[in-house]
Amino acid sequence: MNKIKLIIKYILYSLKNAPLIFSVYSIIEVINYMTPAIKILVVAYFIDAAQVIIKTKTINSNFIYISILFFVLFFINYLINLISKELYVRLSKRVDFKFEGDIIKKSSKLKYEVLENHENYELIERIYENSENAITSALEEISSFFKIIVEIFSISIIILESSILISSIVFILLIFMAVVAYYSGEKEYDSYTKSMKFFRRAKVYDTMLNSEEMVDERVLFNYGNEIANEFENLYEKGRKIDIKITLKNIAKIKGLSFLMSLLAFGISASLLYILTFGKITSGMFISITGAVFNLIHPMSWTFSNIVKDIIKRINYMKDFENFMKFPEVRRKNSIKKINKKDVEKIEFKNVSFKYPNSNKWILKNLNFVLEKGKTYAFVGENGAGKTTIIKLMLGLYEDYEGEILINGKNQKNLSLEEWYEYFSVVYQDYVRYSISFEENIKMKDIKKCDDKLFDEVIKISEVKEVIEKLPEKEKTVLGYIESKGNNLSEGQWQKVAIARALYRNAPIQIFDEPTAALDPISERSIFEKFFSVPFKSMKILITHRLGGVKYTDIVLVFSNGEVIERGTHNELLDKRGVYYKMYEKQRRWYGE
Template sequence: MKKAKKEKVKKLKNKGIFSNIIFSMKQINKVDKWYVPLLFVLEILRIPQVFLFPYILTVIVDGIERGKDARDVILKAMLVTLICFIVRVLQMLVESNIDTYRKEKVIVSLQKKFYRNSLKIDYEKFESSETQDAFEKAKRALYQNGGMLTIVRSTAEFIGKIFSLAIAATIIIYINLWLGVIIFGLAIIKFFLNKYARKKEQTEYRDKLPNINRRISYTDNISRNLSIGKDLRIYKMDKFINKERDRTYTNFFGILKPYLIRETTVGSFINILEAIDLLAIYGFLIYAVLTKGMLIATFVYMLAAVREFAWSLDVMVLSSGDFMSCSYIIKDYREFYEMNVFEKKETSDHPSNKVEIEFKNVFYSYENQEGYALNDVSFKIKAGEKIALVGLNGAGKTTLVKLLCGFYKPTKGEILINGVNINQFSRKTFQELIAPVFQDNVTIGMELGENISMSPREESDEEKIKQTLKIMDLTSKVDSLPEKEKAILSREFTDTGIELSGGEVQKLAIARAIYKAAPLVILDEPTAALDAFAEYNLYNNLSEFIGNSTAIYISHRLAVTKICDRVLLLDDGVLIESGSHNELMKKDTEYKKLFNIQAKYYKEGGAL
């Protein structure tokens, strides 16, 4: 059967521009209550300057034309200049406060919240390409240019221009009503051109970018990835990477080119309309000077007023484009949070110091998979029991582990821990119950000791860390480091950072599980990077350190089975055999065949 698990994006109906503006204001207000009000104060301070600065020149020209007393003209001009100066200083102070502190605070806070929430996304759903694309699209709402900050700032500018427009319109009517009609009509045409361009930008450019951006980011970052740097150079993978990069950029330019052509074409039409604006403004004003006796001083002021009228309309047209572009982006952001990808909040805590496990007729199928990765698997594990889960590669061992850790949900059947369905468990419960060691062991760019405790140094037990390092035979390695347990496990942040070998990283991951001392320990291929001697020593010691905890060892190497109470053998997603090592070796079992094959290689000096 085919399993379709895609999380469909829930389209937000009746969530238009106004709704997205209010949403953005609320989100920003949670971070900084003064950011939005200050934007409106900023626009209010800009309005009088638009009309006061040209009025200074008008006062001077009018004084010359009418032969007024120079002292009166200078005093009047200085008074207006002083008012302009005060308003301008206030504007600069408000603008500086917004741009140098508050804006960065809002951006960082919104991004921090977004990325923290991303850790709450259900792991299984986060693996899907659809969720990844939705995540990338939602992330754009947090950028400085576009998204929530831009739509709120554009709203403030739009409202400010409405006031400027009203004042300028009153002045224009004094000159000629038809001039206002022409300018307004041209603005309507520019509005629809801009609307068309923004809609096409979203559907034919921005919606196609997330997948391409992820590929570009991957091919760019892989070149400096130290973990695969050796493979890249030895196997000449640069040819493959360059080919993939070229193909990705070809696809990118394939959507970029028509977008730029369309933007250039629409922009050219808008520029032509703006030129017609200027011709109409100068034509009407010059006509008024030549035929109606308009004074030069009046001409100067009227020119400024009419230009402000036209400019305000242009800004409002451009703002409408910003509204549409940002609204599409914010809609993506809101739709992402409407997707059923986040962990359920109705789960509850189920703490315990012992763990009993039961799989009851569990099936699991990956997205778009034919058949099942796990097929009707049932078994029980008693508290404190040590289990070896074995099988060939692809048998379903790691899938079973991810189900047990709560990363995946069974397609059918149920998994019980202490008699409770794990679907009812909160993440906190999983964090307290389970100490896993996964196949793909990782270190984080923080101190070595913190990589074991997974807590800041001040919250860690240093003696326990040292004891765990000794257990894993890492003491001599750590003592050889200048900064000992405080050494940073990355060269990304400091030149003194260190890189551990594959075997050392695996030992560190096991040390992390031992330090945690959880009631359920899961070790997925814990010795894959260790040699046979290290593997033998580790297995001899692990039972003592794990103590009474329930333990599951997952491996395709069967040396682990001798220290376990029972063996579960998986084959192609089906549990085919169960019993102790001795029980299974006394019968003609698949396990016996596999064990003897591996034992033969070890006896002959080989390795698996």
């Protein structure tokens, strides 16, 4: 019953988003279902009328009418198929486009924690991999299924008048074929999901072998052969799963095909026997026999494949429903342009947090206050909780205990779209967008013409000299997607990421290991410029490399999710505690 509901959802989705086109398409398809049965009758009458002419050697009006009906029927059938294809294309453009748009819109609203879950990520991959023409392909498969059902049912009804036994056998065979095809389809889909896990893992190794970004290490460490072997092993495991179930299904289908052939001969022999008693005409015998033999392939091969594809569509719709149930970020229905107000204070009050599906507390009753007009540095060993704190501050995780406040406003009482406007961030794992240099920096504000701000941020981030060397300056496409693309070094890409964060011009600027790809001299140069520029509210630096920390006003040292030291750079050095030991290890990097 649930599977039928999922099939109906394809129909309802089409009806909702293209009511007129879908309604006309459905009517045309229903008419199309009826044409095989009508063809059998018309062909039978045509043959019978032709035999009369052969006997009487006279063309009568009955033959003329049937001949006209015969050619009109085939013309109508041709016209119906033509109209059906045109409507299918129009329906696809309307419905499939809307469906893919719904997927993209939903993806843009997903909570960060959803994307960090491996199983969720696999489901999202399946949704995207099979989204092309998902709705109309399902409709076409459903339509093909009913067409074969109606055709066989029509034949059994036509035969019913002459023989209840033969009609019953045809109908029972129909049910048997449907059951076999259903279970074959279920097993093939199960094997598909199992094999895809191996194929996805193989895809990772394929990327390692072919990615331009990984070519240096691949050559240097000479791991090409080992990775190629891993790719082949994983791909072979997936292929064996597919082949195993495919061979089983082929054996079943061949068996059914043989059974259908025997049945076709049996039906023909039975009809021939009935013909001798005059219960059917020779025209009806020839027409039904031809139709039965024509059904051998559709009933054995085509029908099984159609049911298999429908099972895939049912499971896809199930995935889609689960995908649409994923939690979204909090947004208001109507967001006006948000003023990026100054932030007077950020406060963590008794904040405790553990990651989804984990019992370990990363933070426990954490308290601290950041104030306007100051620059802060968050330092600590790996696993101290620094990045987790930033993710909570940004609103990427919402399932925490305690309160996170900006200007006294609780994060959980604001839409995340409104909350996000307070921040700009540079991550250590920055993204390299294969778009123009200018678009890389401006992003969603590409149409905003703030030349003064643009010039300012490219100077601070030291990308101006990079732009000057490019063939089309800031209009140059980065990466190698286009023939005119230009790739950058690690350090240059990181400077672009810094420029992007600065251009956002948000009250709170966060830099998570922003200079990890830069040498200490370049790092010092950027920090000197960066911290000398006036800012709206506050700047936060998260780093293991402490060369830039001296430029901040307050240093917070974290350990096990708690603030264990707080003060200025010099105060903490004088204290000779944890921060002092960390800094002493790095002092020589900066020529001190």
